[in-house]
Amino acid sequence: MAEGKQLYNVGAILRGLSITFGFMFKKKPTIQYPSVRKQHAPRFHGLHELRRYEDGKERCIGCELCSSACPANAITVIGAENAPADRRSPGERYAARYEIDELRCIFCGMCEEACPTDAIVLTPRFEMSDFRRGSFVYAKDRLLVPPQGGTGAPPDERPGGIPADLGSVAEMKSTTDPATGYDATYYGAALKTERKGLTG
Amino acid sequence: MPAWIFVFIKSAILLFVVVTAFAYAMLAERKIMGWMQLRPGPNRVGPWGLMQPAADAAKLILKEDLAPRTADPLLYRLAPFISLLTAFSVYAVIPFGASPAGIWSIGNVNAGVLFLLAIMSLGVYGISLGGWASGSKYPLLGSVRSTAQMISYELSMGLSFAGVLLVAGTTSLDGIVHAQVGLWFFIPELVAFVIYVITAVAETNRAPFDLVEAETELVAGFHTEYSGLRFGLFFIAEYVNMLTISCIATLLFLGGWDAPFGWTALPGVAWFVVKVAAFMFFYMWLRATLPRIRYDRLMAFGWKVLLPVATLNVIVTAVVIAVRG
Ligand code: SF4
Ligand code: SF4
Numbered sequence: 335m336a337e338g339k340q341l342y343n344v345g346a347i348l349r350g351l352s353i354t355f356g357f358m359f360k361k362k363p364t365i366q367y368p369s370v371r372k373q374h375a376p377r378f379h380g381l382h383e384l385r386r387y388e389d390g391k392e393r394c395i396g397c398e399l400c401s402s403a404c405p406a407n408a409i410t411v412i413g414a415e416n417a418p419a420d421r422r423s424p425g426e427r428y429a430a431r432y433e434i435d436e437l438r439c440i441f442c443g444m445c446e447e448a449c450p451t452d453a454i455v456l457t458p459r460f461e462m463s464d465f466r467r468g469s470f471v472y473a474k475d476r477l478l479v480p481p482q483g484g485t486g487a488p489p490d491e492r493p494g495g496i497p498a499d500l501g502s503v504a505e506m507k508s509t510t511d512p513a514t515g516y517d518a519t520y521y522g523a524a525l526k527t528e529r530k531g532l533t534g
Numbered sequence: 535m536p537a538w539i540f541v542f543i544k545s546a547i548l549l550f551v552v553v554t555a556f557a558y559a560m561l562a563e564r565k566i567m568g569w570m571q572l573r574p575g576p577n578r579v580g581p582w583g584l585m586q587p588a589a590d591a592a593k594l595i596l597k598e599d600l601a602p603r604t605a606d607p608l609l610y611r612l613a614p615f616i617s618l619l620t621a622f623s624v625y626a627v628i629p630f631g632a633s634p635a636g637i638w639s640i641g642n643v644n645a646g647v648l649f650l651l652a653i654m655s656l657g658v659y660g661i662s663l664g665g666w667a668s669g670s671k672y673p674l675l676g677s678v679r680s681t682a683q684m685i686s687y688e689l690s691m692g693l694s695f696a697g698v699l700l701v702a703g704t705t706s707l708d709g710i711v712h713a714q715v716g717l718w719f720f721i722p723e724l725v726a727f728v729i730y731v732i733t734a735v736a737e738t739n740r741a742p743f744d745l746v747e748a749e750t751e752l753v754a755g756f757h758t759e760y761s762g763l764r765f766g767l768f769f770i771a772e773y774v775n776m777l778t779i780s781c782i783a784t785l786l787f788l789g790g791w792d793a794p795f796g797w798t799a800l801p802g803v804a805w806f807v808v809k810v811a812a813f814m815f816f817y818m819w820l821r822a823t824l825p826r827i828r829y830d831r832l833m834a835f836g837w838k839v840l841l842p843v844a845t846l847n848v849i850v851t852a853v854v855i856a857v858r859g
Contacts, residue, residue, distance in 0.1 A: 347824065354823040358569040366574075 379441040380460040382434055384478040385453055385486030387424065392478065393453035394432060395425035403448035408438035425451075432477060436462055437470045455486065544640050548625055556773040557587035563818045570822035594769075597762035604669030605759065613667055614760065614767035617660025621774040624653050628781050629708055631791045631803040638791075638803060639708075646707035647695055650782060651688075654737065657775060658684040661739070661746065664768065665756035676755030679829065680746040683736055686836040687743075691733035693844035697726035697851045698786045711790030718789035725847045727787045729840055731816075734779040736836070738772065740817060742824035745832060780813035781806075788813075 385393045396413025414430035422428035445454050454477075464470060479486035561576065561583065568575025576583040601610055627646045631638035643649050658681060665677025699705055701722060702713040710719075720727040736743040747755030757768045784790055788809045791802030800808075827835075 350823045351819060354570040354819060357572060358566065360572060362569070362572050362574050364572075364574050366577075 378458040378460070379443050379456045380458045381436065381456070381462055382439075382445070382472070382477055383455055383457045383486050384429075384432065384474065385455060386479050386481075386484075388485055390481055391421065392423045392428055393451045394429045394449075395423050395451055395453070396427040396429040396432075397450065399448045399450060400445035400454050403444045404439075405442060405444060406438045406440050408435045408440075409433070409445060410435075429474070431473070433471055433473045434477065435471050437467065541640055545626075548640065549622065552622065552625060552774060552777065553770070555777055556770055557591075559773050559777065559814055560590075560769075561586050562814070563821075566815065566818045567822045570819070591766070594766040595763055599762040599764060600759070602669055602759050606667040606669065609663050609667035610669075610759075611764070613660050613664030614764045614771070615660075616663065617657060617771035618767045618774075620653055620657040620660060621771040621778065624650055624778045627707065628778075628785070629711070629790070630806050631801070632711075642706070642708055644704075644706045644709075647699060647705045647710070647786075650707075650778075651692055651695065654775075654778070655684070655688055657771070660768075660771065661756050664760070668756075668759040670759055672752045672754075673756050673758045676746050676748075676752050676758070679752075680739060680756060683739070683743065683745060683832065683836075686833060687733040687736040687840070690729055690836065690840040690844040691737060693841070693848050694723075694726040694729040694733065695786065696848045697723045700848070700851045700855055707785050707790075711785060711792060714789045715792050718787065718792070720787040723787065723847075723851070725843065726851075727783075729844050729847070730783060730787065732840065734783065735817070735820060736832070738775045738779055740772075740776065741821040742826050743832060744826060745829050748826055750826075776814060776817055777810065780810040780817070783813050784809040 387393060394411075396411055398411045398413065401409040401411045410431065410433045411429050412431040413427045416422055416426060416428055441456065443456050446452075446456055462470065564586075565575035565583070576586040579585040579589045601607070626640050627643045627649050629639035629642065629646075661680045661684075662677040665673035665675075665680070668674070698710065698719050701719060702710040704710060704713065713719075735741075739746040745755075747757065749755075752758070757765055760768060784806060790809075791806045793800065793802065793805050
């Protein structure tokens with residue numbers, strides 16, 4: 335009767351029942367995500383950020399090395415000559431357009447490794463959910479550290495993951511302060527008010 | 535006060551109680567299954583997830599009510615109501631407590647068990663018509679399975695009732711419970727009880743016998759095409775059937791409202807509820823534990839094992855009763 339063996343194996347069924355009953359009282363490994371946040375690895379690969387120098391100039395020189403290193407073809411860089419009157423970067427060229435499609439990105443960090451000026455880095459921010467696919471193409475307006483944001487996170491001195499008191503995703507915060515940590519995007523709050531028509 | 539008003543009031547209260555019990559049975563199932571799978575289960579809506587049923591109901595009501603173009607327009611819409619109606623009508627004869635004045639039951643029928651069997655067999659129409667009227671292939675397969683499964687397991691279930699009826703000497707549910715005072719029937723009729731538990735799971739199409747909606751093979755079986763409130767009605771019917779089956783197990787095998795060991799501190803109705811809840815828990819426990827069995831094995835098990843054993847049980851019971859006079 336190999337056919338219906340499992341059906342008549344009452345011992346196995348009872349053992350199974352005792353196992354599931356025991357599991358009922360075990361500690362659950364669930365992390366209650368939005369209210370409790372896990373401390374993730376210090377070098378977690380999340381959303382990108384384009385850094386600045388101390389004097390506010392952009393680090394990116396529009397060399398397109400990140401774009402060619404990217405295995406997912408997620409980066410589009412269009413470089414341009416710096417105008418002598420209004421120099422965006424210390425080099426000859428700067429990135430006139432810089433776009434990363436975060437839906438294509440596999441968060442491998444090759445762009446960060448390829449960059450000669452440490453301009454593009456991956457931050458531990460990961461809460462990027464949005465309503466439209468188009469919103470996942472991050473251009474310079476959301477990638478570049480805003481002027482008040484300091485220089486951005488140096489690739490080797492990022493704080494160890496996200497602190498527990500990150501607060502609301504949509505709040506604007508400085509990225510360089512390890513005490514307050516990272517937020518989802520700089521422009522989260524601005525975008526939220528804009529969508530709800532609450533501008534001003 | 536004319537009798538019908540009394541019946542009407544009792545029906546309304548019972549309907550409310552059963553629907554509430556359904557809602558929280560569903561929540562309990564999700565919680566218990568969650569714990570057994572090392573998850574906390576629903577815990578976001580209200581304290582401890584207690585408002586989850588309300589959220590689910592609101593969601594189902596607001597969903598679009600879709601019907602496939604190939605569906606039979608009338609039967610497709612009617613099927614969920616057939617399921618629900620048969621599921622609820624069973625409660626017309628179930629007594630929940632000792633009732634000299636008929637307080638704890640709507641109707642005290644002297645052939646209560648037969649009425650139960652008759653109505654429960656009608657439940658298959660909702661499922662098979664729903665699957666057939668959907669006009670698509672997976673629901674059809676599901677409904678064919680459900681028909682075959684319900685017919686073959688109903689035989690054994692009926693035979694397991696027969697043993698109890700022989701011992702009790704009555705078909706009235708009230709009488710059966712009274713006959714159990716002192717010795718609940720699951721002890722003398724242990725074989726019948728085991729057969730009843732197995733067939734009960736198969737009758738309500740629950741895991742590990744949920745071949746009718748086997749999602750790994752049939753998408754969602756007979757209710758694949760249903761959405762919104764109509765799906766919700768099937769869902770309610772399934773859980774109400776589970777409650778019914780648990781009530782019957784309590785009445786026929788677990789002594790109904792009879793307090794165990796003479797602990798009469800709790801009223802009879804409370805004992806009834808405790809026993810039904812325990813049986814429901816067993817259902818959920820089974821679902822969290824056992825994998826779905828294969829269809830041919832289900833059929834083979836029903837016809838080659840359960841039916842002979844159930845028949846033998848009836849014969850042995852009858853002989854023992856005849857010999858003892
Ligand atoms: S992390 Fe990898 S995939 Fe993403 S943009 Fe950089 S190189 Fe491309
Ligand atoms: S981010 Fe770095 S690698 Fe990419 S274009 Fe700018 S400077 Fe070159």
